[in-house]
Amino acid sequence: MGLLALFRRTPRxxxxxxxxxxxxxxxxxxxxxxxxxxxxxxxxxxxxxxKYVNVDPSSVQIQLGREDGHEVLELSVAxxxxxxx
Amino acid sequence: xxxxxxxxxGKGGVGKTTTSASIACGxxxxxxxxxxxxxxxxxxxxxxxMGCERRVVYDFVNVIQGDCTLKQALIRDKRxxxxxxxxxxxxxxxxxxxxxxxxxxxxxxxxENFEYIICDSxxxxxxxxxxxxxxxxxxxxxxxxxxxxVRDSDRILGLLASKTQRAERxxxxxxxxxxxxxxxxxxxxxxxxxxxxxxxxxLGLDVVGVVPESTDVLSASNAGVPIIFNPESDAARAYExxxxxxxxxxxxLRFIDEPKRGxxxxxxxx
Numbered sequence: 574m575g576l577l578a579l580f581r582r583t584p585r586x587x588x589x590x591x592x593x594x595x596x597x598x599x600x601x602x603x604x605x606x607x608x609x610x611x612x613x614x615x616x617x618x619x620x621x622x623x624k625y626v627n628v629d630p631s632s633v634q635i636q637l638g639r640e641d642g643h644e645v646l647e648l649s650v651a652x653x654x655x656x657x658x
Numbered sequence: 659x660x661x662x663x664x665x666x667x668g669k670g671g672v673g674k675t676t677t678s679a680s681i682a683c684g685x686x687x688x689x690x691x692x693x694x695x696x697x698x699x700x701x702x703x704x705x706x707x708m709g710c711e712r713r714v715v716y717d718f719v720n721v722i723q724g725d726c727t728l729k730q731a732l733i734r735d736k737r738x739x740x741x742x743x744x745x746x747x748x749x750x751x752x753x754x755x756x757x758x759x760x761x762x763x764x765x766x767x768x769x770e771n772f773e774y775i776i777c778d779s780x781x782x783x784x785x786x787x788x789x790x791x792x793x794x795x796x797x798x799x800x801x802x803x804x805x806x807x808v809r810d811s812d813r814i815l816g817l818l819a820s821k822t823q824r825a826e827r828x829x830x831x832x833x834x835x836x837x838x839x840x841x842x843x844x845x846x847x848x849x850x851x852x853x854x855x856x857x858x859x860x861l862g863l864d865v866v867g868v869v870p871e872s873t874d875v876l877s878a879s880n881a882g883v884p885i886i887f888n889p890e891s892d893a894a895r896a897y898e899x900x901x902x903x904x905x906x907x908x909x910x911l912r913f914i915d916e917p918k919r920g921x922x923x924x925x926x927x928x
Contacts, residue, residue, distance in 0.1 A: 585849035590805050591856045598812050598860055605816045 611635055618648065626652055660768040662775045663904070664794035664832075666818075668810030670781030672802045673839040676875055677897075678778035679707045680886035681798065684901030686741035687886075690773045693732065695744040695763075697790035698780035699755050702746035708735065709882025710743055719747035722759030728766050737887070742772075752785055760789050783817060792822050796833040798866060798904075802840045803852040808860060815861065835866035837900060842871045847916040854914055867900030869893050870913040 615635045622628055632651035637644060665678040675696075682694035695718060696704035705711040716731035721744070728744075735741035744763075747754060767775055779790035791797060797818050801811045818825070818832045825831050838854060845851035858865050872893035878885040886897040892913050899909045 587846070587849050587852045587856065590808075590852050591860065594805060594808050594852075594860045597809050601809070601812050601816065605820070 611637065622650060626650075628653060660772055660775060661796065662764060662777065662794045663796045663798060664777040664779055664791045665798045665800060666779040666787065666791055666814055667781065667800040667807070668783065668787075668814040669802075669807045672800050672807050673869070673875075674781070674800050675703050675707050675778055676879065676885060677798065677800050677837060677839065677869075678704060678776050679884040680894075680897040681901055681904065682741060682743075682774075682776045683735075683738060683884045683886050684897055685774050685776075685904070686735070686738040688901065688905060689740065691740045691771060692774045692776065693742045693744060693767050693772045694776040694778060696746035696778050697755070697786045698746050698778070699752050699786055700746070700748065700750055701780070702748060704778050705733075705743065705745045706882060707879050707884060708743050709884075710735070710745075711882070714745040717745045717747040718763070719749055719754040721763055722756065723754065728763060728770075755786060755789055757789060757792065761793065764793050783813060787814075788817070788821060791818060791832070794818075794822060794832050795824070796835065796904075798835050798837050799861075799863065800837050800839055801857060801861070803838060803846070803854075803857055808852075808857060812861060815863075834863055835904070836861060836863035837867045837869070838865065839869045840871045841868050841914065843914055843916040846914075854911065865911065866903050867896055868911055868914050869896040869900075 615633060618635070619628070619630055619633050622633065628650060632653075634647075634649045636647045638647060639645065663681070665674050665681065667674050678694055682692050686692045694704065694708070696702050697718075698704075699719065702714075702717070705714050710733050713733050716726040718731070720726050721728050721731045732742040732744055735743065764775060777790040777794060780786040791814075797814075799811050799814060801807050815834065818834060822832050836858060838857060841854070842851055846853045854865060854868055870892050872885075872891060874888050874891040874893055875885050878888060885891060886894050886901075888894045896913055899912060902909045
């Protein structure tokens, strides 16, 4: 650092690091904590639903979220147009 | 009462072994009976940092496999009489370290009235790292203020919260402490490096110490004398403070602010 540095705006790269890490850590933390069973749960639910309705595997969505301190398991199944077949 | 402390990080090269050695020496200087164990099977280093590499006859795996007794394998430190080192094996067979074997050695150390057992974890999240943390009561997570180190340490936090005996038994989990190493107050002040507060907020951990970047650390490992013994070094003072905090004392953080520099130094200095 010399004379020029006194007048040059230094890039605050530490802020970039901080923002990137905030996102990474939030993602890592939401992905852990006993939620490893989601893929299996999805598959088994699909099998049960299949007994009654012929649904496309991609039409079953499962999500775990948080609301007011509770964990919410959200399951959405898009039923095919002509039901009951 | 024996307390097991794992020194871990996920990422390699952040200062785990340096930290393990200095914390072990620091606790022993407080008169505690301490054993420090190298869990890096195949790549032992702690013996070098402790300066006892020529006195390693038996190692951790030898004890587990029953080739010798624990007493034969423990190397007594030449400087501190309550400090013992258990070296890692140089075997390439990582399977030599078993959960049952580790448990037996830790139980025996507890029966021998060791007050602290420091487990120096290998880098990564493989078996050695897993076993180093599995039986721990507390964890010192060594982090450099740098993106990959912080991300890896968060992975380690995930493992501490799920893959440890305390987590499995549901009794309060492992107590986690953040130790920042290679900290440069000058670079923090210029906005090039994340600050203590930044890293603390991102990880949500208590700070047990901040060790400034120091050329003394390399000299210490060159000489095989843990940095904490260097009376001239700021890094040594930072480790002493860390040890005091681990012992429950309240000590303010030092060496986290840039030394005040005059205009002359700012124009011509570095």
